Amino acid sequence: xxxxxxxxxxxxxxxxxxESFKISGMSTLEWAEEEExxxxxxxxxxxxxxxxxxxxxxxxxxxxLGSKKxxxxxxxxxxxxLILVTQALEENNAKVTLERKINEDVKLHKMTILEENVQIGxxxxIGxxxxIxxxxxxxxxxxIGANVTIKDNTIIGDAVVIDNGxxxxxxxxxxxxxxxxxxxxxxxxxVEIKSNSFIGANSTIERGIFRRTTIGExxxxxxxxxxxxxxxxxxxxxxxxxxxxxxETTVGNNVTIFAQVGIADRIKIGDNVTIFAKSxxxxxxxxxxxxxxxxxxxxxxxxxxIIKVRxxxxxxxxxxx
Numbered sequence: 120x121x122x123x124x125x126x127x128x129x130x131x132x133x134x135x136x137x138e139s140f141k142i143s144g145m146s147t148l149e150w151a152e153e154e155e156x157x158x159x160x161x162x163x164x165x166x167x168x169x170x171x172x173x174x175x176x177x178x179x180x181x182x183x184l185g186s187k188k189x190x191x192x193x194x195x196x197x198x199x200x201l202i203l204v205t206q207a208l209e210e211n212n213a214k215v216t217l218e219r220k221i222n223e224d225v226k227l228h229k230m231t232i233l234e235e236n237v238q239i240g241x242x243x244x245i246g247x248x249x250x251i252x253x254x255x256x257x258x259x260x261x262x263i264g265a266n267v268t269i270k271d272n273t274i275i276g277d278a279v280v281i282d283n284g285x286x287x288x289x290x291x292x293x294x295x296x297x298x299x300x301x302x303x304x305x306x307x308x309x310v311e312i313k314s315n316s317f318i319g320a321n322s323t324i325e326r327g328i329f330r331r332t333t334i335g336e337x338x339x340x341x342x343x344x345x346x347x348x349x350x351x352x353x354x355x356x357x358x359x360x361x362x363x364x365x366x367e368t369t370v371g372n373n374v375t376i377f378a379q380v381g382i383a384d385r386i387k388i389g390d391n392v393t394i395f396a397k398s399x400x401x402x403x404x405x406x407x408x409x410x411x412x413x414x415x416x417x418x419x420x421x422x423x424x425i426i427k428v429r430x431x432x433x434x435x436x437x438x439x440x
Contacts, residue, residue, distance in 0.1 A: 136189030
């Protein structure tokens with residue numbers, strides 16, 4: 120936990136409110152809990168202040184205070200705010216130390232590497248060359264293959280299957296680039312895989328920055344899938360091989376994503392959606408929609424347009440001969 124006063128000093132700002140208020144993490148207006156700090160710099164963000172649970176907000180000087188929250192007034196840019204707040208949280212990261220607890224009937228290969236503060240439930244089997252880092256919790260009756268990397272602050276539910284070569288908690292592809300500076304923003308939120316899910320071989324799931332990256336219950340992710348930071352999926356989702364979801368995306372329940380689909384960042388996909396193979400999704404998708412194409416649109420309309428183009432091509436070819 121970090122006092123808001125210390126963050127204000129790093130941002131060369133002024134605290135309006137309780138200088139001793141303690142910060143547990145950083146998030147966005149939409150996802151924040153009370154003790155997580157957020158930034159509100161644009162007019163849209165400022166209009167939505169009353170909708171956030173956060174009681175610690177970084178904003179511009181002379182913003183009219185209309186809510187009972189703690190503010191930091193600063194002239195720093197958004198990029199500086201992200202870098203400096205993350206730095207403060209990393210330096211003062213007060214992790215809850217777990218008691219190392221490995222059930223007697225856990226089957227660990229002799230080449231498995233366990234770091235400190237790991238908990239593993241009964242009936243779990245872990246393969247050769249797997250590395251499990253600090254503060255990891257693994258549930259009961261899981262099957263974890265060979266050469267899997269499970270990084271700090273990962274939570275795995277019961278009866279989860281993780282195939283060979285998977286990386287859980289990879290560094291996010293969230294970089295701040297200014298001139299020659301290329302700063303990686305570390306994710307402190309971790310990853311959670313909920314019960315009865317399957318993660319296919321050589322897949323990667325990035326750790327969260329603003330919220331925990333979460334794979335919902337009874338999900339199936341095919342081989343070589345990539346899940347970006349802060350992405351959350353609902354229950355009973357299916358994602359076929361070589362598909363990717365960019366950061367901060369929210370996927371509903373019972374969603375089917377076929378092979379080689381690309382989904383853009385910061386969009387919302389509703390419940391009971393089907394996305395056909397090789398589609399490119401760049402906008403929000405309503406519940407019940409069936410979409411395909413690049414950019415993805417209604418599947419029937421997309422097929423009609425493809426048929427129309429093919430007919431035109433054939434007609435032109437016929438005229439040439």
